[in-house]
């Protein structure tokens with residue numbers, strides 16, 4: 001099948017490499033050094049799903065209308081990237097692989113005639129240097145229906161992606177997005193400290209701050225009527241408990257997430273942006289919790305402090321020590 005991947009970094013590179021290895025005809029829309037490197041030497045993928053060098057076509061925008069498109073930019077780049085490719089995408093099914101809550105809304109605004117599916121990647125991948133992506137944690141993706149899609153499309157695309165990597169389907173994409181948002185609370189502290197997710201979770205004080213941010217999110221979600229969906233066997237009922245358990249017990253959740261990431265240090269996608277000198281997605285992660293709280297007349301001070309620290313590090317490019325973080329986040 002002819003597949004177009006927009007944004008060929010950690011996640012898009014993983015999809016492109018594995019789908020090409022499964023025999024599909026893949027074109028990526030990429031930019032800058034990544035575009036030059038893929039054109040010159042292909043896309044080199046290694047780590048949890050093996051080594052593949054995919055001779056994918058790479059262009060600044062898609063040159064051929066695909067049968068399936070995959071969007072895998074960071075959230076802040078999605079609208080621009082879709083607009084640049086819109087003429088090739090009208091009516092084409094689009095799989096939006098993005099963290100945060102708003103990816104499908106943005107895609108629907110840009111491409112009102114395309115059936116949309118939402119995809120939550122639970123695997124971890126690092127975009128280390130142009131042309132090279134490493135899968136550091138080989139976990140499945142969860143796919144659910146978005147605007148304009150139906151069950152038949154979901155199953156067709158699920159089966160196709162399943163040729164390349166493990167897939168779970170969900171009937172509750174919104175609930176699953178909130179659960180993934182909670183999981184993505186692991187992203188911010190690595191971006192602030194320069195540590196991996198596993199190192200953050202291993203540190204007693206950082207683990208406490210992370211757990212406090214998660215508990216605050218669960219409490220906000222309960223107050224505004226959000227129900228967490230089941231993801232990777234973790235049910236909404238278990239997550240609801242995080243809102244009432246003492247922090248010491250709630251810390252079992254980040255410990256579980258770190259175990260599932262395995263032994264290879266996972267920087268998370270937000271620290272990778274900082275390392276590349278780019279702005280991060282933090283407004284779409286912990287920032288989405290602050291926004292949801294504010295919209296409903298509530299506050300989320302732990303998440304707000306974390307968002308502010310990530311922005312500080314985006315500006316200074318100087319990581320903070322554990323003492324500095326502990327002094328600035330009101331746990």
Ligand SMILES: NC(=O)C1=CN([C@@H]2O[C@H](COP(=O)(O)OP(=O)(O)OC[C@H]3O[C@@H](n4cnc5c(N)ncnc54)[C@H](OP(=O)(O)O)[C@@H]3O)[C@@H](O)[C@H]2O)C=CC1
Nearest residue numbers: 007009010011029030073077081098099121124125127269
């Ligand atoms: N990395 C991970 O392990 C995981 C990431 N995610 C989520 O997946 C999404 C993608 O993240 P990730 O792969 O890490 O991000 P990356 O930054 O690694 O990759 C995004 C790529 O999109 C490119 N891009 C941006 N705008 C355009 C455009 N207009 N045209 C062509 N290419 C463009 C970027 O180029 P440039 O480099 O020049 O900015 C970059 O190469 C995010 O929402 C993230 O939160 C979810 C699960 C795991």
Ligand SMILES: CC(C)(CO)C(=O)C(=O)O
Nearest residue numbers: 121122123124266268269
């Ligand atoms: C699942 C996780 C935490 C993997 O690293 C991720 O979604 C990210 O890094 O953005």
